[in-house]
Amino acid sequence: xxxxxxxxxxxxxxxxxxxxxxxxxxxxxxxxxxxxxxxxxxxxxxxxxxxxxxxxxxxxxxxxxxxxxxxxxxxxxxxxxxxxxxxxxx
Amino acid sequence: xxxxxxxxxxxxxxxxxxxxxxxxxxxxxxxxxxxxxxxxxxxxxxxxxxxxxxxxxxxxxxxxxxxxxxxxxxxxxxxxxxxxxxxxxx
Amino acid sequence: xxxxxxxxxxxxxxxxxxxxxxxxxxxxxxxxxxxxxxxxxxxxxxxxxxxxxxxxxxxxxxxxxxxxxxxxxxxxxxxxxxxxxxxxxx
Amino acid sequence: xxxxxxxxxxxxxxxxxxxxxxxxxxxxxxxxxxxxxxxxxxxxxxxxxxxxxxxxxxxxxxxxxxxxxxxxxxxxxxxxxxxxxxxxxx
DNA sequence: AACGTTGAAATAGTTC
DNA sequence: GAACTATTTCAACGTT
Numbered sequence: 001x002x003x004x005x006x007x008x009x010x011x012x013x014x015x016x017x018x019x020x021x022x023x024x025x026x027x028x029x030x031x032x033x034x035x036x037x038x039x040x041x042x043x044x045x046x047x048x049x050x051x052x053x054x055x056x057x058x059x060x061x062x063x064x065x066x067x068x069x070x071x072x073x074x075x076x077x078x079x080x081x082x083x084x085x086x087x088x089x090x
Numbered sequence: 091x092x093x094x095x096x097x098x099x100x101x102x103x104x105x106x107x108x109x110x111x112x113x114x115x116x117x118x119x120x121x122x123x124x125x126x127x128x129x130x131x132x133x134x135x136x137x138x139x140x141x142x143x144x145x146x147x148x149x150x151x152x153x154x155x156x157x158x159x160x161x162x163x164x165x166x167x168x169x170x171x172x173x174x175x176x177x178x179x180x
Numbered sequence: 181x182x183x184x185x186x187x188x189x190x191x192x193x194x195x196x197x198x199x200x201x202x203x204x205x206x207x208x209x210x211x212x213x214x215x216x217x218x219x220x221x222x223x224x225x226x227x228x229x230x231x232x233x234x235x236x237x238x239x240x241x242x243x244x245x246x247x248x249x250x251x252x253x254x255x256x257x258x259x260x261x262x263x264x265x266x267x268x269x270x
Numbered sequence: 271x272x273x274x275x276x277x278x279x280x281x282x283x284x285x286x287x288x289x290x291x292x293x294x295x296x297x298x299x300x301x302x303x304x305x306x307x308x309x310x311x312x313x314x315x316x317x318x319x320x321x322x323x324x325x326x327x328x329x330x331x332x333x334x335x336x337x338x339x340x341x342x343x344x345x346x347x348x349x350x351x352x353x354x355x356x357x358x359x360x
Numbered sequence: 361a362a363c364g365t366t367g368a369a370a371t372a373g374t375t376c
Numbered sequence: 377g378a379a380c381t382a383t384t385t386c387a388a389c390g391t392t
Contacts, residue, residue, distance in 0.1 A: 004347035012347050015130045019144055022123050029116045033109055040105045054109055139340045143348065160319040167184035167192050168323065187315075195310045199324055202303045209296045213289055220285045234289055371384070
């Protein structure tokens, strides 16, 4: 093994090249996505809105509900709700 | 074909799903990259430096020189370089 | 004026120092915020939830409504809604 | 004192508002910094380089040396340095 | 106290 | 070249 200042040059090279290859694949995919959007635009779709839909679909709805629940107590304390529940007050 | 406001719903669905699939592949690659870095870290490499190396390798020589030149100029103007030091070191 | 490679050294120094001063003030504020949260924690509050509330309050509710409206057509085309409006179909 | 689930609503409100005020001041400072850079750009400075300079100045000497040393070591191991070149150019 | 995880800030890239 | 979006980077937090 070739060592440079205690580093294995082969190992280092291997790591760098693996990452570079993965990055290249990522760049290719980004390119593919652009092509799909360009094609969609030609077919009359609004690209910005398409992107919004995709973002929307990626969110897990249940996750939002969970947050809602967690915040209830504090929201009530801050007067941010319409006081629509009456059984929880101390 | 099902039309909603003049758009083909099938076509729209197809576009959305193609993009979502590509995005998922991208996310997988990002994950792979993280794993490579994590493994590298375990082997004693400094991840930040690895990233810097990869960035350097992605730029061509002229870009690097231009940026280097500007940085040197600014440093000189600010007295941040050793060459500009007036206390007489060699 | 002292010029270094066509740059005014005084001007450059002034710019750098102004930014550095502003950055320092920002860091002080971050520190203050941390102190407030630490104090709140001592008084029995859950810091994570406090942060969530603050984030929530910073969002403009009307902005969300606007997005909703914009996405209606596409959501319908994708079958993402419960078809709760009947007058818009073609 | 108004208590909601054992928490003082007044205290909670006070905490939230203090943090929000500090965050607003931080946002103002960020805006100020942007203005300084915009002005600098108009005067012919390269903003990216200015930011790099500021970053360099914020680190102490030992940090810089450490990072520089690592970078050099990795470059050498990868054959990225001119000194390591074997094709014989001068 | 180092580690990974998370969330916010800055930077880079893209589009108009 | 200005605004918006996406990616990367950085800092804070809880965890082991």
